[in-house]
Amino acid sequence: MSYVNYTIIATCAMGIEAILAKEVRALGYECEVENGRVTFRGDARDVAQANMWLRTADRIRLEIGKFRAKTFDELFEGTLQLPWEQFISVDAAFPVSGKSVQSTLFSVPDCQGIVKKAIVERLKRKYRQVTWFEEQGAPVPIEIALRKDMAVLTIDSSGTGLHKRGYRLEQGEAPIKETLAAALVQLTNWFPDKPFVDLFCGSGTIAIEAALIGQNIAPGFNRSFACELWKMFPKSVWEEVRQEADDSADYGKELQIFGSDLDPKMIEIAKVNALEAGLYDAIQWKQMRASDFKTTGENGVIVCNPPWGERMGKREVESLYSELGETLKPYETWSVYVLTGDEQFEEHYGKKATKKRKLFNGFIRTDFYQYWGKRPKK
Template identity: 60%
Template sequence: MNTVKLIATAAMGLEAIVADEVRALGYTNVKVENGKIIFDADPSGIARANLWLRTADRVKLLVGEFKATSFEELFEQTKALPWADYISKDAEFPVIGKSVKSTLYSVPDCQAIVKKAVVESLKKRHKIEWFEEEGALQRIEVAILKDLVTLTIDTSGTGLHKRGYRYLHNEAPLKETLAAAMIKLTNWTPDRTFVDPFCGSGTIPIEAAMIGQNIAPGINREFAFENWEWFKQEWTDRALEEAEDLAKYDQPLQILGTDIDHKMIELASNNAIEAGFPDQITFKQMQVKDFTTRDEYGVVVGNPPYGERMQEKNYVENLYRELGRTFRPLDTWSAYFITSYEHFEKLYGAKATKKRKLYNGNIRTDFYQYWGKRPPRK
């Protein structure tokens, strides 16, 4: 097996960022589609992609793709794929599915047929009649879009946003993948001050620290592929060694996370310690209006309350006015805020330099970008 075709799934609006990350890993045959980035890699790329992709949701191994409008076509073409190359005879291989705008619209039926076809394919190669499924998890997905069937095996296990450092969080946590994407959309470099005025459980500051020190986001967690029989330990070891070599643990950081709630400050501090940043991030209980700085250049990234509930509306509107009064005068700083509140610019008191549509879970939001003056070139 010299090459594999991989799919990095992405939240709507983040595809271009994920594609840039894939290319940064050195993969050139990259195809971008809605919600996914398809690319070729050698098998060790499974480990590298899972370790390094900050903004992707999962990495899937593409087994096959074909058109099917009948259950018979689905069965026969699934059965013809080389499942035994990837799935060991003791593996656990459940099938999940989805179907959109397709002739084969019954997802439970499609799942059952794919399962049966995979079993028949494995029987032929493994020379056994019954599969106990007590070994490593190799979850299969059948996804049908406009009659095009895509069959994949999930290499990640739990989603890539589960970095392993956030055991506790607030009621409405921002996914680590979205936090990383927001930071990547800024002009921040680790030699500048970074501030999150609504740090909550600390996700944005921690992701900034990981980016600032070039630490692979998956370095402290496990993945499904690590237990696969055919996946060589040396591929994982090589990817981990590369991640350690590229990390810049000595890179100084000036990162501040503030929140009005002292419980959130305690929670964020504990999460930062868990992530390996006991001293690199400062957390402080503070109201937005009390923020001051002597630093000439900096970047603010915030996920303020959106005012989704009617009783919060007045509080949120006043908060957005305070944001403007606090950060607008810092003309050499850049500020970035994500919110679903459509009149944010009016309350902030300035039109954004740029606005980008993003989804925070199922909530459609805008990412308001206010670019400050650039530092002089050194």
């Protein structure tokens, strides 16, 4: 077991930092929140836990060091002083990516080259018999991020982005990331004993993320991570974390989750994805128009990402939103949450939202319109 403490950075989409911080604290860590990231301290086991359980994080990075760098010499020397041999084995691959914002060193390719050169020099000094690194082993992805002349060097423990849960074999034309879908669910007032509905389910992502939450299934349970192959991380760490995740899941919990879509092809895709996620029996799917929705249930939650923008014509979108508002008007105890980039949504829907939250779907700015249902009678 490794008890070395690291500065761990969980990155996320803009607008959901508070949700991610809540997840981090629920795992038992104190954290700091900044734009697009949440930072906390932990060892190898904590890195594994974060990768396994954080539903709204994009990646889990380890901060190796940070320092001010306004010249290439400062960048080289600062990088050279960091203990890279603790993270990079003699056979490891260590690609370097980069970004620069409001910094004197604005050429990202040049910064990447300087960092790579400094790391190689450091490793040569530590692995004295080695003059050339084949980089055929496990990858240790490195990033140099410059902001206002402050250089931050990190390694990526996740590998493939954490939104890649492993269950989405197929998708539609305008899918939302699994991490954003999980954030949408967590922004609602839904509890697993209440009905949950997505009337524009597409490939089923929102409903599947709700089911994962409802049965307390770790989002990373069915995938692998870059740091699993790192020699500095004992295999026993991952064995323990996976076993604990399996033990924590309530696979038999009955859920009232329903997904529908007008396109029969998307319903079939959603079913395949749910099967891959091990949730085939946890979600009901139906091909139908959203305007055909009817229920006798009470105090449920509707979360959806209906078509907007180029996915449909302007008049079609306006008509769709208007129909949705009329369809859901009788269900006063239900809470409705709609993600869209259409700034006139409230006007077409026919009702002003209780609350509106700005979110980003990739680089696309959207709003999450929230309509809270009447409280249930005691």
